[in-house]
Amino acid sequence: MRPLVIAIDAGHGGQDPGARGANGSREKNITLQIARELARQVNATPGLKAYLTRDTDVFIPLTRRYQLAREHKxxxxxxxxADSFTSPEASGSSVFVLSQRGASSQAARWLAKQENEADLVGGVRLQDKDDTLASVLLDLSQSATQKASESMADQVLGGLKRLGKTHKNHIERANFVVLRSPDVPSMLVETAFISNPAEERKLNDPGHQSQLARAILDGVTSYFTRQPPPGTLYAARADAAGGAYGGGSP
Ligand SMILES: [Zn+2]
Structure with a gap:
């Protein structure tokens, strides 16, 4: 049996600090703390194995992040x-999947622009080239990947709803470069608004970071329990349960 590999990508890093909190926290530090905690919990879960795209304060171009995930299967x-907005009142977690037709709303467009600008910070203009490549890859991408992304994102949003407030009641779609893997189901989690002083405090709390990681992991394991990939512990469990979930090996 092979482990299910969960690629965990701590947003921003190095010369790209991400958003700045109302009280000065930097998004790149908070994302790394939560990513590390999620990796720890993933590795403590039978049948799962974590892969961190970064484990230090280093800049990684956006396209490289999903390439790394694909290379690690x-x-x-x-x-x-961690989200930010012009109004300090904006609050709650969000889960995004890739929008193939671009951003689904004004706010999502604004956010996508912010996240995508990171590639320029690295001093390498990958985006012109990448847009062509990305559109080809997207054309080739199987609708199954998108469907799996949405289904997983739904489960993760469910986990976050059980933990606390979500920004919207549904998953959102935006044209994030980092989500453009043609064949790896992908999602972007905005854990909370760093621009909201109360949420910034919680984002810095190791106890809350652990709960966020647990909520994300709960969503992931719910998905794999319902849709167990063949050759994994989840598939073996589904078989042992008599195919109760309708998945598993034939
Ligand atoms: Zn960010």
């Missing part, structure tokens, strides 16, 4: 972020 890619 990830079954799932989760990018961890």
């Amino acid at each position: 990830a079954d799932l890619f989760v990018s961890i972020h």
Whole structure:
């Protein structure tokens, strides 16, 4: 049996600090703390194995992040972020999947622009080239990947709803470069609003970071329990349960 590889991507890093909190926290530090905690919990879960795209304060271009996940044969890619907005009242967690037609709303467009600008910070203009490549890859991508991304994202949003407030009642779609793997189900989690002083405090609390990681992991394991990939512990469990979930090996 092979482990299910969960690629965990701590947003931003190095010369790209991400958003700045109302009281000065930097998104890149919070995302790394939550990503590390999620990796710890994933590795403590039978049948799962974590892969961190970064484990230090280093800059990684956006396209490289999903390439790394693909090279490590990830079954799932989760990018961890903390949201920010012009109004300090904005609050709650969000889960995004890739929108193939671009951003689904004004706010989502604004956010996508912020997250995508990271590639320029690295001093390498990958995006012009990448847009062509990405559109080809997207054309080739199987609708199954998108469907799996949405289904997983739904489960993760469910986990976050059980923990606390979500920004919207449904998953959202945006044209995030980091989600463009053609064949790895991918999602981006905005854990909370770093621009909201109360949420910034919680994002810095190791106890809350652990709960966020647990909520994300609960969503992931719910998905794999319902849709067990063949050759994994989840498939073996489904077989042992008499195919109760309708999945598993033939
Ligand atoms: Zn971010």
